[in-house]
Amino acid sequence: MPARAQSGDIAGRVDIGGGRKMHLECRGAGSPVVVIVAGMRASAEDWTKAGPGKLNVFSALAGFTRVCVYDRPGTPVGERPSRSDPVAQPVTASDAVADLHALVAAAGIATPFVIVAHSYGGVVARLYAMTYPGEVNGMVLVDALSEGLQAAETPQEWAIQRVLLNGDLTEALKLYPAIERADADRSFDQIRAAAPLKPMPLVVLSADRPWGPLVPKLITDGVLPANTPADFGYVTDRAQKVAQAKLAMLVPGARHVTNTNSGHEIHKDQPQLVADSIHDVVAAVRNGKTSLSP
Numbered sequence: 001m002p003a004r005a006q007s008g009d010i011a012g013r014v015d016i017g018g019g020r021k022m023h024l025e026c027r028g029a030g031s032p033v034v035v036i037v038a039g040m041r042a043s044a045e046d047w048t049k050a051g052p053g054k055l056n057v058f059s060a061l062a063g064f065t066r067v068c069v070y071d072r073p074g075t076p077v078g079e080r081p082s083r084s085d086p087v088a089q090p091v092t093a094s095d096a097v098a099d100l101h102a103l104v105a106a107a108g109i110a111t112p113f114v115i116v117a118h119s120y121g122g123v124v125a126r127l128y129a130m131t132y133p134g135e136v137n138g139m140v141l142v143d144a145l146s147e148g149l150q151a152a153e154t155p156q157e158w159a160i161q162r163v164l165l166n167g168d169l170t171e172a173l174k175l176y177p178a179i180e181r182a183d184a185d186r187s188f189d190q191i192r193a194a195a196p197l198k199p200m201p202l203v204v205l206s207a208d209r210p211w212g213p214l215v216p217k218l219i220t221d222g223v224l225p226a227n228t229p230a231d232f233g234y235v236t237d238r239a240q241k242v243a244q245a246k247l248a249m250l251v252p253g254a255r256h257v258t259n260t261n262s263g264h265e266i267h268k269d270q271p272q273l274v275a276d277s278i279h280d281v282v283a284a285v286r287n288g289k290t291s292l293s294p
Contacts, residue, residue: 013083016102023071023083024107028062032114032137032285034278036069037100037128039119040165041180043077044069046118047267055271057278065282068109072096074180086178093187096124097131104135114138114281118267120145120165122247123187130194138200138281141247142266142274143207147188148243157235160228164236168225201284201292202254203277206244209263210237253291255280 013021025044026033036058038046047069050056061067071077071084073091087095104111115136117125122144129136145165150158162184172179215233218224229235248256257277262269284292 014103014107016099016106020085020087022073022085022099022103024068024103025058025070026066026068026107026109027058028064028066030065031110032065032112032282033110034061034065034067034114034116034282035100035104035109036067037096037115037117037121037125038069038072038075039121040182041075042118042121043071043075043082045077050271051268054268055275057267057271057275060271060275061278064279066110068107070100070103072099072180074176074178076176076179081176081178082180089178090181090183092183092190093123093127094190096182097128100124100128101132101135111135112137114140114278114285116140116142116278117144118142119264120182120184122146123182123184123191126197126250127187127191127194129200130191130197133195133198136200138202138285139197140203140205140274140278140281142205143244143262143264144204144247145184146243146247147191148246149239150184150188152239152242153235157232157239160232161236161239164224164228164232197250199251199253199290201281201289202248202251203281203292204244204248204254204256205260205266205274205277206240206256206258207262207264207266208258208260210234212237251291253293255292 009027011025014024015021036047048058071082073082073084073087075082112135115125122141153161211233216230219228248254260266260270267274
């Protein structure tokens with residue numbers, strides 16, 4: 001594929017050095033570029049494909065600016081392995097930041113850009129913006145994971161939460177040993193050790209559909225381990241509410257949307273809300289603002 005990703009629709013593997021290539025897709029034109037960081041074990045298709053009758057967020061963004069999304073190593077595409085070359089697992093947010101930085105440079109993605117991230121991708125996006133403050137000038141966090149979740153739980157609760165975040169990969173590892181696994185504890189330590197996030201337009205979108213009532217059935221159906229406490233969903237709901245509020249305090253003038261009428265995957269449940277939020281951040285950046293406040 002072309003070495004530069006500044007114009008034209010592209011979809012293919014980019015040589016990032018070190019004998020490795022990563023899958024990247026870019027569409028649209030304009031600045032700032034929007035770079036999307038998907039959630040744990042989610043490929044670019046988590047954003048480039050939409051459900052029946054649903055808005056395609058990736059396509060919608062390409063209508064008003066340039067947008068890029070990529071595959072981290074170990075993120076399957078359906079039943080197929082990742083389109084990005086494998087790395088040793090587990091990884092940390094710092095590893096993901098290094099990969100994204102290499103990809104941005106190799107593909108010629110224009111900086112500074114607006115970074116959009118879902119779930120675990122939020123840890124990666126924040127650490128990227130804190131590590132390379134000159135490369136990011138806006139952010140949208142979509143029900144993002146954060147160290148605030150760990151801080152809002154007791155050590156005993158976090159031990160359970162960490163297992164649930166990683167999921168049961170016993171069978172998956174047999175089929176795909178290189179599947180993505182992230183060390184949340186080390187990643188959170190990396191966030192805590194980094195410089196503070198600089199002022200920038202920020203939207204925090206938080207899921208508002210509670211986990212509490214769902215957990216017993218998820219245990220019965222085998223989705224969650226049988227030894228998961230039946231009331232643990234309520235623990236998660238309480239801790240996540242605290243964690244999301246802290247994310248909205250990262251910079252002055254951040255917008256915190258809590259009435260999303262959505263579960264964890266807000267970009268799929270409420271794609272218009274996500275697209276509109278990204279549009280607002282892009283518009284603020286174009287107007288030279290460092291905050292969404294008037």
